[in-house]
Amino acid sequence: MxxxxxxxxxxxxxxxxxxxxxxxxxxxxxxxxxxxxxxxxxxxxxxxxxxxxxxxxxxxxxxxxxxxxxxxxxxxxxxxxxxxxxxxxRTPRPANLAALHSRPRTAPVVVLEDPRNLGNIGAVIRLAAGFGATGVVTTGTADPWHPNAVRGAAGLHYATAVERLDLDGLPPGPLYALDPEGEDIRALTLPDDALLAFGTERHGLSTELRTRADHLVALPMRPQVSSYNLATSVAMTLFHWGGPR
Structure with a gap:
């Protein structure tokens, strides 16, 4: 929906x-x-x-x-x-951009490509805050600070850097894009300065983002199951990053 x-x-x-x-x-x-x-x-x-x-x-x-x-x-x-x-x-944009572009970065940035569901955006921001991610970047037209997204995040926009950027403005760092054809995430160690990119709720990664990716990463999934909810995918990925080293 x-x-x-x-x-x-x-x-x-x-x-x-x-x-x-x-x-x-x-x-x-x-x-x-x-x-x-x-x-x-x-x-x-x-x-x-x-x-x-x-x-x-x-x-x-x-x-x-x-x-x-x-x-x-x-x-x-x-x-x-x-x-x-x-x-x-609202947190000033320069402060968010400074956090997102800081180096060295000690926690990943979550990138949501053209998300459409404001509740999903809020849920992802809440997850990012809970895991201590550096921030959440969205592309596309949806405002990640829209009241519906803030409601979904329970006000945790202030616990992480939340901004809307275009793909050319993404923060530095290796880009790990979630894709069913990628390498099983369980075989990988996600670096602290990673960009963790997730495609649209309906269509997945765009060709442009997929081409830009340094690594394509797949979540384990039972055959015949088509996809996970966006927030579930982000949670699984952040849990893998923050788990035992």
Whole structure:
């Protein structure tokens, strides 16, 4: 199912919508500048903080403003079940590019070629943050900072470098592209400075990206099974990179 990119709700240019308590929690933990945070039930939100994020209780106490349901939906039209929404400053592009192009790089960069499903993008960013990847680069038209992607990532865009680039602007490093005709990943050691490239959800790698690849890599798969979900493929690849050396 394709989640077509749609215009985000008005959010002030350089700000991004944090939809839900967990997105706000992660953004704060990884240094986001939060400009506005609303909730329809401040006491409930602070109880949630005490239970799930005691390290942030004081910060949330100072930040959260109680709002009516109508005011909250003015910020987040599709309100999260936690009834919390916030606006945070988007990580500046120069800072993300500096992280992606840093040398030596101690963790891979995930490259998603022309992804279309914003939920998939968010899920991959969440995985990259969890594994400590340097960042996630997307090509194509979908904005990886779209509110639907930020929602899918639970605000973890601030824990890794997330940018949209064209293929000519990819960071340096050996390019390992996932392809069914590649070498079994179990026979390989993925270097820390690798670019791990994944093709589109429907068509796989483009000819251009496949040609650019230094290595084609295949995930183990039972015969007659056609493919894995994009986020599953990324998870398997990052787990292989981060496993026992």
């Amino acid at each position: 394709t989640d077509s990119p749609a215009p985000p709700p008005p959010s002030g240019g350089d700000t991004v919508l944090l939809d839900g308590f967990h997105a706000l929690k992660h953004a704060l933990r990884f240094g986001a500048e939060v400009r506005t945070a609303l909730t329809t039930d401040r006491a409930r939100a602070l109880d949630l903080a005490a239970e799930l994020a005691p390290d942030l209780t004081a910060a949330l106490d100072a930040l959260l403003t109680e709002a009516t349901p109508e005011e909250l939906r003015g910020l987040a039209p599709r309100a999260h079940p936690t009834e919390v929404a916030a606006l945070a400053v």
